[in-house]
Amino acid sequence: MKQVELINLSKSYEKQTEVLNEINLSIDEGEFFVLVGPSGSGKSTLLRMIAGLEDITSGVLKINEKVVNHLPPKDRDLSMVFQNYALYPHLSVEQNILFGLHAKKVAKKEQQKRLHETADMMGLGSLLKRKPKQLSGGQRQRVALARSVVSECPLCLMDEPLSNLDAKLRAHMRMEIRRLQKRLGLTMVYVTHDQVEAMTMGDRIMVLNEGKIQQVGDPITLYNEPANLFVASFIGSPKMNMGQAKIEDHHLVIENELKIPLDLTELLKITKNKGLTVGMRAEHIFRGEAEETTHLLEVVNVEQLGNETLLTFEIGKELWTAKWLGQWQVSVGNKVPVNISMKNMSFFDSETGELIKAASTPTNQEVVAI
Amino acid sequence: MSEVSLEQESVTSIDFIRVKKKQRILNFIKGIMFLMPSILLFSVFLFYPMIRTIYLSFFLTDNGGVPTVFVGFDNFSSIFASPIFQKSIVSTFLFVLYTVPGAIIISLFLAVIANEKLKGIGIYRTIFSSTMGISVAAASVFWMFLFHPTMGWLNQLIGTIGLEPIGWLTDPNWALFSVSLSTIWMNIGFTFLILLGGLQSIDSYLYESADIDGAGYFYKLRRITLPMLSPTLFFVITVTFINAFQTFGQVDMLTRGGPQNETNLIVYSIYQEAFMNYQFGTASAQAIILFLIILVLTFIQFKLGERKVHYQ
Numbered sequence: 001m002k003q004v005e006l007i008n009l010s011k012s013y014e015k016q017t018e019v020l021n022e023i024n025l026s027i028d029e030g031e032f033f034v035l036v037g038p039s040g041s042g043k044s045t046l047l048r049m050i051a052g053l054e055d056i057t058s059g060v061l062k063i064n065e066k067v068v069n070h071l072p073p074k075d076r077d078l079s080m081v082f083q084n085y086a087l088y089p090h091l092s093v094e095q096n097i098l099f100g101l102h103a104k105k106v107a108k109k110e111q112q113k114r115l116h117e118t119a120d121m122m123g124l125g126s127l128l129k130r131k132p133k134q135l136s137g138g139q140r141q142r143v144a145l146a147r148s149v150v151s152e153c154p155l156c157l158m159d160e161p162l163s164n165l166d167a168k169l170r171a172h173m174r175m176e177i178r179r180l181q182k183r184l185g186l187t188m189v190y191v192t193h194d195q196v197e198a199m200t201m202g203d204r205i206m207v208l209n210e211g212k213i214q215q216v217g218d219p220i221t222l223y224n225e226p227a228n229l230f231v232a233s234f235i236g237s238p239k240m241n242m243g244q245a246k247i248e249d250h251h252l253v254i255e256n257e258l259k260i261p262l263d264l265t266e267l268l269k270i271t272k273n274k275g276l277t278v279g280m281r282a283e284h285i286f287r288g289e290a291e292e293t294t295h296l297l298e299v300v301n302v303e304q305l306g307n308e309t310l311l312t313f314e315i316g317k318e319l320w321t322a323k324w325l326g327q328w329q330v331s332v333g334n335k336v337p338v339n340i341s342m343k344n345m346s347f348f349d350s351e352t353g354e355l356i357k358a359a360s361t362p363t364n365q366e367v368v369a370i
Numbered sequence: 371m372s373e374v375s376l377e378q379e380s381v382t383s384i385d386f387i388r389v390k391k392k393q394r395i396l397n398f399i400k401g402i403m404f405l406m407p408s409i410l411l412f413s414v415f416l417f418y419p420m421i422r423t424i425y426l427s428f429f430l431t432d433n434g435g436v437p438t439v440f441v442g443f444d445n446f447s448s449i450f451a452s453p454i455f456q457k458s459i460v461s462t463f464l465f466v467l468y469t470v471p472g473a474i475i476i477s478l479f480l481a482v483i484a485n486e487k488l489k490g491i492g493i494y495r496t497i498f499s500s501t502m503g504i505s506v507a508a509a510s511v512f513w514m515f516l517f518h519p520t521m522g523w524l525n526q527l528i529g530t531i532g533l534e535p536i537g538w539l540t541d542p543n544w545a546l547f548s549v550s551l552s553t554i555w556m557n558i559g560f561t562f563l564i565l566l567g568g569l570q571s572i573d574s575y576l577y578e579s580a581d582i583d584g585a586g587y588f589y590k591l592r593r594i595t596l597p598m599l600s601p602t603l604f605f606v607i608t609v610t611f612i613n614a615f616q617t618f619g620q621v622d623m624l625t626r627g628g629p630q631n632e633t634n635l636i637v638y639s640i641y642q643e644a645f646m647n648y649q650f651g652t653a654s655a656q657a658i659i660l661f662l663i664i665l666v667l668t669f670i671q672f673k674l675g676e677r678k679v680h681y682q
Contacts, residue, residue: 051578051582052581052582053578053581053582072581073578073581073582073584074581074582074583074584074585078582079582079583080578080579080582082575082578082579084573084575086573086575086576086578086579088576088593088594088597089598089680090597090598090600090680091593091597099580099583099585099593100582100583100584100585103580103583103584103585103586103589104583104584147579147583151583
């Protein structure tokens with residue numbers, strides 16, 4: 001069942017600046033849907049339009065198959081977690097959690113029942129009498145979540161809820177939110193600018209840039225088959241290696257520097273021979289074993305991550321990164337053998353940015369279904 | 371070998387202490403230099419007059435304000451025996467009671483409605499805060515016209531409803547009320563502006579979150595706006611409270627303390643005692659009483675406020 005449906009939804013201020021442009025989207029019940037994009041892409045505006053905090057300029061918004069364009073936030077049967085949590089600083093944790101139930105005049109007994117259930121679930125039992133000021137960042141985050149859970153609304157909106165937490169806590173809360181959503185069967189619309197959060201949490205992801213949908217799909221599809229250059233560079237860390245390419249005397253020439261012999265089976269799907277941009281994931285620049293070595297490249301930077309080593313090379317104007325499993329003792333200035341082949345490359349049209357051909361990589365085959 | 375190193379260490383440690391001491395003295399002098407302008411100004415215009423007032427309150431003075439005879443607490447006992455001073459204290463308290471809640475409630479109401487995001491709201495904000503830019507003298511002249519027994523608009527208005535004209539400033543039953551009314555009007559500009567500022571600093575996320583939770587207008591007003599505004603409210607109450615005790619201008623302009631000393635507020639009484647009757651001793655004693663009243667009441671206010679006010 002479709003929980004939320006957006007039909008040609010647009011938003012503009014003063015009838016001039018278009019913030020969102022003809023968004024068509026449907027979100028299923030029980031789905032964890034992530035809206036991701038750089039700041040200023042309109043993702044928060046879209047969320048606030050679903051919540052009813054921003055006016056809809058044109059288009060139709062449906063929640064539970066009903067048009068809700070005209071309804072105020074309280075009649076849309078949803079809850080929301082804000083980036084700064086929006087806790088009431090003068091109220092205790094308990095009063096904060098019960099604020100909405102109190103406003104809706106839910107019976108006292110029911111209020112207490114829900115409060116204790118939620119507090120136990122979120123591990124807030126011992127903090128109920130405290131003021132938000134006396135809580136740590138993670139605890140405040142939990143109170144904000146509890147406030148949303150206690151309302152028992154089927155649809156929950158979250159606006160960058162983890163961006164005020166430190167990296168360690170963020171990783172932990174990612175998991176907690178995900179588990180909570182699955183346990184309660186909530187439909188979640190989650191806004192973030194962090195592609196790691198998007199990849200790790202979302203059932204489906206929508207990438208938004210400058211008010212336009214770039215791609216909608218599950219995380220792995222977005223990673224393997226990015227629809228355009230924007231998605232390719234936005235999703236994945238380290239970011240996809242990119243370079244201008246052309247085909248010249250039986251070689252693919254990248255950035256006028258790197259020459260790769262043509263692979264005819266790959267070439268069939270590429271119709272252009274100029275204005276190409278190639279993209280290559282860092283993990284696809286392999287270490288060249290004896291006879292497989294295609295190039296010798298000079299290392300300009302080395303990052304040791306413990307389990308992986310990131311090596312940076314200079315290809316023309318571009319910096320390319322290779323990710324090798326394990327610990328490699330390489331110094332800056334060393335020339336290392338690598339294996340770069342066409343079958344691991346994605347090809348994009350340089351002018352439109354659209355994908356021509358995705359990498360026919362081993363990654364596809366490595367996806368293991370259990 | 372060890373002796374040599376010990377000696378060196380003690381030498382350096384002595385140097386540290388000396389340098390630190392020097393720095394501390396230098397810092398102290400720098401601090402005093404920064405404070406000097408304030409210290410000088412306060413000494414001339416605040417500390418000296420205050421000490422002089424306390425000193426004068428124990429003396430009888432001649433017409434020029436020169437102390438002549440030491441009388442101890444006689445000045446205090448005589449003013450407390452004086453029915454005029456007693457009356458003036460009662461009037462002052464009544465005046466504070468009328469003006470402070472009046473001004474606060476009206477300007478809070480205006481601030482809340484002017485905080486809505488509507489087209490042209492700026493015009494209303496300007497109008498509501500405009501009395502701040504009008505001097506007490508100008509405002510008093512304006513109100514004098516309104517209160518005029520025959521030509522005044524107020525009496526004309528009452529006449530049209532068919533009521534007897536009121537001697538706003540001449541009737542002892544009405545004079546204090548009239549002065550309070552004009553004072554409330556004059557105070558609204560300032561209190562409105564401060565309260566509006568307080569309202570605008572409340573995080574809009576709180577209201578949005580409440581909207582999603584389904585809170586109504588008055589529920590939000592009671593549970594969010596008022597608690598979040600409490601520090602501003604407390605500030606405004608304290609300031610208008612102290613100002614009300616120190617009211618002088620409008621009394622001087624509108625009623626000159628009359629009729630039958632009904633509007634003879636303490637500060638006006640001090641002024642009359644000192645500059646009409648040339649009794650600088652008793653005037654000083656009254657000034658000290660006023661100072662103590664304000665001090666004690668403000669102290670109580672802070673003690674009560676601490677519990678109710680929510681600071682972020």
